[in-house]
Amino acid sequence: MRLIRLIYASRVTTPMGTGDMVRMMHAASEFNRGQGITGMLAFDQASFLQSLEGGAQAVNSLYHRIARDPRHQRMTLLCCGEVVEREFADWSMTSLDICGTNSSARVGALRRCHGMARFEPSLLRAESALCLLSALSDEVLPACLDASLESDAIARAA
Numbered sequence: 001m002r003l004i005r006l007i008y009a010s011r012v013t014t015p016m017g018t019g020d021m022v023r024m025m026h027a028a029s030e031f032n033r034g035q036g037i038t039g040m041l042a043f044d045q046a047s048f049l050q051s052l053e054g055g056a057q058a059v060n061s062l063y064h065r066i067a068r069d070p071r072h073q074r075m076t077l078l079c080c081g082e083v084v085e086r087e088f089a090d091w092s093m094t095s096l097d098i099c100g101t102n103s104s105a106r107v108g109a110l111r112r113c114h115g116m117a118r119f120e121p122s123l124l125r126a127e128s129a130l131c132l133l134s135a136l137s138d139e140v141l142p143a144c145l146d147a148s149l150e151s152d153a154i155a156r157a158a
């Protein structure tokens with residue numbers, strides 16, 4: 001299978017609450033697992049930065065599906081091309097709130113890969129976007145624990 005990686009940035013239309021985000025990511029992971037897609041989504045109140053990896057057709061059609069989503073706008077395609085291996089092989093889709101925990105690691109990653117402490121993903125070059133997502137993925141485990149606690153809370157409240 002030809003493996004491709006696509007990275008885009010977009011602007012949040014209306015900031016999503018944690019519960020909505022967790023629900024969206026659960027659905028996304030389930031869908032992506034079925035399609036052999038892996039990746040990572042970093043976000044704050046204003047922007048998204050997402051990497052999608054998988055077969056060319058699966059990634060292309062998911063990208064177009066995501067592009068129709070009214071929860072974001074002004075998508076900027078940062079890169080799309082063939083790769084030899086996945087960077088986010090462990091995640092059918094994981095997400096990290098840039099404003100979440102461990103701010104010193106986060107600011108370090110932003111400065112190192114982005115050249116600034118602010119998250120402005122549409123300004124990133126392709127290599128910097130991948131560098132930033134990879135660096136941030138080191139922060140994912142604690143965030144996942146938060147997300148699973150949150151989803152337990154949603155399940156209990158339902």
Ligand SMILES: Cc1cc2nc3c(=O)[nH]c(=O)nc-3n(C[C@H](O)[C@H](O)[C@H](O)COP(=O)(O)O)c2cc1C
Binds near residue numbers: 031041048062065071
């Ligand atoms: C920033 C962002 C990233 C998303 N990432 C994914 C994803 O990786 N996989 C997925 O199935 N849906 C993802 N979605 C949700 C899709 O846009 C869409 O709502 C979902 O696939 C359901 O599609 P449908 O309404 O056409 O059935 C994402 C949405 C947003 C706003």
